[in-house]
Amino acid sequence: MLEIKNLHVKLEEEDKVILKGVDLTVEAGKVHAIMGPNGSGKSTLSYVLSGRGGYEVTEGSATLDGAELLDMEPEERAAAGLFLAFQYPVEIPGVGNMTFLRTAVNAQRKARGEPEVSAAEFLKLVRAQAKLLNIDAEMLKRPVNVGFSGGEKKRNEILQMAMLEPRMCILDETDSGLDVDAMRLVADGVNALRDGKRGFLVITHYQRLLDHIKPDVVHIMADGRIVKTGGPELALEVEENGYTDILAEVQ
Amino acid sequence: MAAPRPRSDLRAETTAARLAALELPQGGFTAPARADALARLQAMGLPTRRDEYWKYTDPTTLTAADASPAAVLVDAEPPVFGAIDRLKIVFVDGVFDAAASDDLSLEGLEISRLADAGDIHWAQGLYGTLEAQGQIPVARPLAALNSAAATDGVLIRVTGRVSKPVELIYRHMSEASDAILHHLVKIDPQADVTILESGPGAARFNTAMEVDLGAKASFHHIRVQGSDHHRRAVTHVFARIASEATFKSFTLTMNGALTRNEAVLDIVGDHATAHVAGAAVGDAKSVPFHQDDTVFVTHAGTHCESRQVFKKVLKNGATGVFQGKILVKPGAQKTDGYQISQALLLDGDSQFLAKPELEIYADDVKCSHGSTSGAIDDTALFYLRSRGVPLAEAQALLVLSFLGDAIAEIEDAGIAGAITDRLEAWLARRL
Numbered sequence: 049m050l051e052i053k054n055l056h057v058k059l060e061e062e063d064k065v066i067l068k069g070v071d072l073t074v075e076a077g078k079v080h081a082i083m084g085p086n087g088s089g090k091s092t093l094s095y096v097l098s099g100r101g102g103y104e105v106t107e108g109s110a111t112l113d114g115a116e117l118l119d120m121e122p123e124e125r126a127a128a129g130l131f132l133a134f135q136y137p138v139e140i141p142g143v144g145n146m147t148f149l150r151t152a153v154n155a156q157r158k159a160r161g162e163p164e165v166s167a168a169e170f171l172k173l174v175r176a177q178a179k180l181l182n183i184d185a186e187m188l189k190r191p192v193n194v195g196f197s198g199g200e201k202k203r204n205e206i207l208q209m210a211m212l213e214p215r216m217c218i219l220d221e222t223d224s225g226l227d228v229d230a231m232r233l234v235a236d237g238v239n240a241l242r243d244g245k246r247g248f249l250v251i252t253h254y255q256r257l258l259d260h261i262k263p264d265v266v267h268i269m270a271d272g273r274i275v276k277t278g279g280p281e282l283a284l285e286v287e288e289n290g291y292t293d294i295l296a297e298v299q
Numbered sequence: 300m301a302a303p304r305p306r307s308d309l310r311a312e313t314t315a316a317r318l319a320a321l322e323l324p325q326g327g328f329t330a331p332a333r334a335d336a337l338a339r340l341q342a343m344g345l346p347t348r349r350d351e352y353w354k355y356t357d358p359t360t361l362t363a364a365d366a367s368p369a370a371v372l373v374d375a376e377p378p379v380f381g382a383i384d385r386l387k388i389v390f391v392d393g394v395f396d397a398a399a400s401d402d403l404s405l406e407g408l409e410i411s412r413l414a415d416a417g418d419i420h421w422a423q424g425l426y427g428t429l430e431a432q433g434q435i436p437v438a439r440p441l442a443a444l445n446s447a448a449a450t451d452g453v454l455i456r457v458t459g460r461v462s463k464p465v466e467l468i469y470r471h472m473s474e475a476s477d478a479i480l481h482h483l484v485k486i487d488p489q490a491d492v493t494i495l496e497s498g499p500g501a502a503r504f505n506t507a508m509e510v511d512l513g514a515k516a517s518f519h520h521i522r523v524q525g526s527d528h529h530r531r532a533v534t535h536v537f538a539r540i541a542s543e544a545t546f547k548s549f550t551l552t553m554n555g556a557l558t559r560n561e562a563v564l565d566i567v568g569d570h571a572t573a574h575v576a577g578a579a580v581g582d583a584k585s586v587p588f589h590q591d592d593t594v595f596v597t598h599a600g601t602h603c604e605s606r607q608v609f610k611k612v613l614k615n616g617a618t619g620v621f622q623g624k625i626l627v628k629p630g631a632q633k634t635d636g637y638q639i640s641q642a643l644l645l646d647g648d649s650q651f652l653a654k655p656e657l658e659i660y661a662d663d664v665k666c667s668h669g670s671t672s673g674a675i676d677d678t679a680l681f682y683l684r685s686r687g688v689p690l691a692e693a694q695a696l697l698v699l700s701f702l703g704d705a706i707a708e709i710e711d712a713g714i715a716g717a718i719t720d721r722l723e724a725w726l727a728r729r730l
Contacts, residue, residue: 099681125685138678142701
C-alpha cells in the first residue's frame with residue numbers, strides 16, 4: 049500500500065541531508081514500527097510523507113496505492129487516505145474542535161466526490177468515537193487542542209484519525225508525554241482501527257507502545273536509512289540492549 | 300525661488316476652504332453649540348500630517364474642500380443585520396429617508412431627527428458637549444467640524460429596557476456624496492439599548508455619536524462599515540460613562556480607501572465597564588486600504604474596567620493603524636485597564652503601525668497592553684491541511700481564529716454570528 053523507494057531528503061534552507069535512501073513498504077492491514085535513536089530521521093520521514101514544507105526531496109519516491117504522494121499538496125495526500133498523528137498537536141485558538149473536525153471530514157469527502165455529512169449525522173458519529181476515547185463533550189466544544197493536557201491532545205489526534213478513516217496512518221511518537229493509562233487508551237483507539245485493510249506506521253523511541261499496539265514488522269532507522277528489519281522481537285532486543293549493539297552489528 | 304509657505308497658513312487655508320464648501324446649518328436648538336464648535340475648529344484648524352495623532356494617517360482627503368468620488372458598490376449580499384428584528388432608520392448619502400425607515404416609535408425610546416427636532420431639553424445639554432470635552436488633551440478637529448456642520452442625525456433618549464436594537468443604515472447612492480451626521484444617545488439610569496450601524500454612508504462620511512450613560516445604564520454598539528472600496532470615513536464616538544454603567548462597542552471594517560475610527564471614552568463613575576473592540580480586514584490589491592483606530596479611555600472613577608481589543612488582517616500593501624491610550628486619573632484606584640492590538644500580515648507588503656500608551660496617576664491599578672504583528676502560523680496551517688482542509692479554507696479558518704478575540708466582545712450571539720458570516724464571505728472571496 050505505502051511504498052517508499054530510495055527516498056533522499058535534505059533541508060530546504062541548508063545543506064543538511066537527513067534521509068539517505070529510505071526503502072520501506074507497508075502492506076495493507078499491517079502494522080509497521082520504526083524505532084531508532086534521536087536524529088535518525090524518523091520524524092522527518094513522517095513530515096515528508098505528509099507534505100510539510102521546509103524539506104527538499106532530492107531522489108526517490110513514495111506512493112500510496114500507486115499514487116505519487118510527493119507530487120501532492122498536504123490536503124491532497126489527506127484526501128488520498130494518508131493521516132499523520134502529530135508528535136506535538138497544534139493549538140488553534142478560536143476554532144472549535146467540532147467545527148475543525150467537520151470541516152476536515154467534509155473537505156476530504158468533497159475532494160473524493162462524496163456527499164458531505166449532515167451536522168446531525170456527524171454529531172452522532174463524533175459522540176460515539178469520542179466516548180470510546182474517553183473524550184467528553186466539553187473537549188469537543190473547546191478550541192482545537194487549546195488548554196488540552198498532553199494526553200488529551202494525543203487522544204484528540206486519534207479521534208481525528210477515527211473520524212477521517214484514513215487508508216494509511218502514521219503515528220509520530222504518539223506515546224511521548226503519556227502516562228500508562230493514557231497510553232492504553234490511545235492504543236485501544238488505534239487497535240480499534242485495525243481492520244485488516246488499513247496500514248499503520250508507528251514511530252516510537254520505546255518498545256512500551258508496541259506492547260499495546262502489536263507490530264507485524266519492526267524497522268530500525270539510523271542516520272537516514274532503515275538499517276535492520278525484523279519481527280516484534282527486534283523491538284524487545286532494542287529495549288534490552290539499546291541501539292548500540294544493533295548499530296555496531298550493521299556497520 | 301519662492302519662500303516655503305508657513306505651516307500655520309496651510310492649516311488655516313485648508314480650514315477656510317473646507318468651511319467655504321459647506322453650508323452651515325443655522326438656527327434651532329443646536330445653534331449655540333454649533334457656534335462654539337465652529338470657534339473651536341477655527342482655533343485649532345483642521346489636522347495635517349504634522350499633528351502627532353495624524354502621523355500614521357494622512358488626513359488630506361478628509362480635510363479637502365471636496366470629497367473624492369467613490370464608486371457605489373453593488374452589494375449582492377443581504378443586509379448584514381437582516382435576520383435580526385430591529386428598528387431601522389435609513390440615511391441615504393447622509394439624508395434621512397422616512398419612506399425607507401420604520402416607524403420611529405418603540406417602547407422605552409424617544410427618537411427624533413436632528414434636522415427637524417424642536418427644542419429638546421436633554422439634547423440641548425448634550426449636543427457638542429462630550430465632543431468639546433473630548434478635545435482635551437488631544438485635539439479632534441474633524442469632530443468639531445462635525446458638531447459645527449452636521450446636517451442630520453438622530454437623537455435617541457432611552458428611558459427603559461428596549462425590546463429590540465435600533466439600526467442606523469447608511470446607504471451610499473451618489474458617487475460624489477459628502478455627508479456629516481451627528482447622533483446623540485442619552486441612556487437614563489438602568490436603561491439599556493443596542494444600537495447597530497451599517498453601510499458606507501457616502502463617498503466621504505464624517506460621523507459623531509455622543510453617548511451619555513446614566514448610572515447602571517447599558518449601551519451595546521455594533522457597527523459594520525460599508526465595504527465600498529473607495530469610500531472614506533472618519534467616525535467619532537464620545538461616551539460619558541456613569542457608575543456601574545456598561546459601554547460596549549464593536550466595529551467591523553471591510554474595505555474602504557480610508558477609515559479613521561475614534562473612540563473617546565470617559566469613565567466618570569465607579570464600578571463601570573467600557574469595552575471597545577474592532578476587527579478590520581483589508582486587501583489593497585486594486586484599491587488602497589488604510590484603517591486607523593484611535594482610542595482614548597480615561598478612568599476617573601474607582602473599580603472600573605476597560606478593554607480595548609483590536610485585530611487587523613492586512614493584505615497586498617494594506618495599512619493598519621492603532622493608537623490607543625489608557626489614562627488613569629489621580630484617585631482612580633482599582634482600575635483594571637487592558638489593551639491589545641494585533642495585526643495579521645498576509646504578505647510582506649502590508650504594514651501595521653501601533654502606538655499603545657498608558658498614562659497612570661494612581662498607584663493601586665492594574666493596566667496591561669500588548670501589540671503584535673505577524674504572519675499566519677505555518678505549523679497551524681500545515682496541521683489543518685494535513686487533515687484535508689484545502690489551503691484557502693485553512694487560511695480562512697486561521698484568520699477567523701485570529702479575529703476571534705475581537706468578535707468575542709460582542710455579547711449577543713445572533714449579532715456575533717451575523718458578523719462572522721460577513722467575514723467568512725469576505726475571506727472566501729479574498730483567500
